[in-house]
Amino acid sequence: MPTLILVRHGQSQWNLENRFTGWWDVDLTDLGVEEAKAAGRLLAEKGVMPTRAFTSVQTRAIRTLHLALAEADRLWIPETKDWRLNERHYGGLTGLDKQETREKHGDEQVHIWRRSFDVPPPAMDAGSKYDLSGDPRYAGITIPNTESLKLTIERVLPYWQSDILPVLASGETVIISAHGNSLRALVKHLSGISDDDITGLEIPTGQPIIYEFDDTMTPGERYYLKDG
Numbered sequence: 736m737p738t739l740i741l742v743r744h745g746q747s748q749w750n751l752e753n754r755f756t757g758w759w760d761v762d763l764t765d766l767g768v769e770e771a772k773a774a775g776r777l778l779a780e781k782g783v784m785p786t787r788a789f790t791s792v793q794t795r796a797i798r799t800l801h802l803a804l805a806e807a808d809r810l811w812i813p814e815t816k817d818w819r820l821n822e823r824h825y826g827g828l829t830g831l832d833k834q835e836t837r838e839k840h841g842d843e844q845v846h847i848w849r850r851s852f853d854v855p856p857p858a859m860d861a862g863s864k865y866d867l868s869g870d871p872r873y874a875g876i877t878i879p880n881t882e883s884l885k886l887t888i889e890r891v892l893p894y895w896q897s898d899i900l901p902v903l904a905s906g907e908t909v910i911i912s913a914h915g916n917s918l919r920a921l922v923k924h925l926s927g928i929s930d931d932d933i934t935g936l937e938i939p940t941g942q943p944i945i946y947e948f949d950d951t952m953t954p955g956e957r958y959y960l961k962d963g
């Protein structure tokens with residue numbers, strides 16, 4: 736039975752510092768490393784062994800994938816990295832402290848920027864120190880200057896359809912290591928969650944989520960592997 740494993744990267748340095756992160760490339764904290772390893776041990780314990788891997792081009796997701804696969808003795812499986820699995824781009828909020836931003840703009844405005852379905856944060860200024868246009872990993876890509884969840888879905892889902900779903904349909908056990916909002920985009924699609932309800936769904940770090948697909952590639956109920 737095709738099985739999909741979704742895992743959000745372990746705690747990152749800016750999760751710890753409570754800063755808007757988006758496409759900025761921060762690494763895992765020591766706790767994040769432990770969360771990623773624990774995810775891999777859980778895969779091995781439950782016998783859910785990935786045969787193909789997909790991840791974003793961001794260090795925190797790549798390292799989470801590798802740490803988890805190492806624990807499961809599966810570092811050898813084929814893996815694909817693609818920017819379309821990146822975190823949602825946080826625009827001009829990138830790098831700011833979330834609490835200070837609340838104090839400046841109010842709780843309600845920050846909640847809209849963080850969790851509304853289709854209101855993007857303010858755009859990143861050209862020349863910002865967080866501008867990634869010179870980063871070689873994005874050569875040839877038009878880097879967004881901000882993204883709402885809706886815009887994130889518009890690049891995650893076509894990639895899911897074209898590159899991941901066919902692999903899964905061939906009977907593989909696929910692991911996707913990605914981010915809070917790129918995974919929210921996938922879960923919204925796979926679990927049929929409405930635009931209003933998806934904004935209330937939080938995806939915990941380092942906690943594998945499972946979908947099993949039937950012969951018609953219809954996903955079953957999602958569940959946390961720790962509960963399965």
Ligand SMILES: O=C(O)[C@@H](CO)OP(=O)(O)O
Nearest residue numbers: 754755756757822849915
């Ligand atoms: O900062 C970010 O990029 C994301 C994920 O950590 O934060 P938020 O919870 O606001 O979506």
